[in-house]
Amino acid sequence: MKTNVTFKNNLRQIASMTGEKCIFEVFEFEELKGGNDIESALVLSFLKDSNIRLRQAKITLNNGAVRLESGALSYLRGDIEIDTKIGGIVGLGKKLFSSKATGETAFKPRYSGTGEITLEPSFGHYALVELFDETIIVDDGVFYAAEDSVEVGAWMQKNISSALMGNEGLFQTKISGTGIVLLELPVPEDEVIKYVLHEDTLKVDGNFAILRTSGVDFTVEKSAKSLIGSAASGEGFLNVFRGTGEVWLVPTEYIYKKLKTSGLSRVNNPGGSSNTQV
Template identity: 60%
Template sequence: MRTNLKITNSLTMISEMVGDSTFQVLEFDNLQGASDVSTARDLFYMRETGMNLRQVRILLQDSSVRLQAGALSYLKGNIEMDSKMGGLIGLGKKLISGKTTGESAFKPLYSGSGEIFLEPSFGHYALIELEDDEVIVDDGFFFACEEGVKVGAASQKNISSAFLGNEGFFQTKVSGSGIVVLELPVPETEIFKCILINDTLKVDGNFAVLRTGNIEFTVEKAAKSIIGSATSGEGLVNVYRGTGEVWLMPTKDVYNKLSTWGVGALTSNKGSSNTKV
């Protein structure tokens, strides 16, 4: 994966992954289009804090990619879009999957040779490559993928995770082989990618946002007894078992608190669990 390659005077490629198609994450160095003082002030503070506009670029060479509905900004070249639903059965499956996960049911396929630019945003992007594998991600994270990757729904496999895990009954399952673009709420550098080898990970909160498909997810008491849980002050924890990878975003809750309550919310010594009872 290449990083930090200058594309134009104001545009830098911050990451790249090459498969059948080439995926690039571009970053605008400096937005200078403000036409009023209020916008100029906002852009100044954003620039000073490192909040930059980013955009995903995909280079097709006789290849195909699937996009989240509404993700396309513009394209150039000999590229055709196919949004066929596969008949009534295919349409029904897509509608059910979209309804259960919260993702868009329709993900058009773009095929040919040329360039595709997705909608720019101030969000963050991660490029991952699957090799006959699957990952379970939080709803809204999927952004684009190669044709060999399927996007569907994964149901929680036990009652505790379905009712107590704060993840809902279904999450988004991304499986197959190829490159996937995920849109993240925090920079990838702030993600702790925890490798489990026949091991157990316990998380006090719902900031585990990705896991490989062979990781078992349950919700359990933090201590062996109800009295022990009460005295420890923790209550319930999300538990991940097996061999694979879990992505943790510990700063996600920090940003949420800053946005809602300000810095004062971070100075309290009270617990931050999202799974307390």
């Protein structure tokens, strides 16, 4: 399906994925040129020099339907209807429970028809994934949009250790079904380390795994056989991913947080990144 929108040189496509009745695209502004005073011009110049780019996602529907994170819409064009039905008392209860459990918004409006949906611009980072009758579990705030054939709900941790000591909470966000999903990432996708496990084990010192497939179990375990040994190693407890599937790690997120709060001195001498120490 072709669109009638013409994009100028300042906006370039950085990702796209085509489904049966929709096209997901992510665009990036090469430069923001709207500064009309010295202060804003300096900020815009700093953003350009630091390679910080404004991005925006667009979804083109051809008699299709998608669900968006509440508040994600910027504008739309065409014959598109917005449905925010809650499914009665039972449906409302399920949505409120899922929202409270996962930290996601309770209502994810459904947009259906033919036309174009443009989402809010952001300095954040995005990734497009396509599910084929499968389930992924993601951190709070990672879901942004998906085809209507994809369901978004709550995933309960399978054991107490992962809920209490893994810094992930008792519930995470479950995304399942078949279709395209747009995720909002804390770092650029080319800084995401994607491990594919085959009856294997991945141990992580910290809570920087943002996505795993449902075939991978998550637990929290001592880094050594005893508490004394764990304390002596300086690692304490580790987040452990075991099974067959995929795990996404974002280790550079820790560095960005430290740069923001402590500057270069803390990054040069990090002293460990674990959030699961004894």
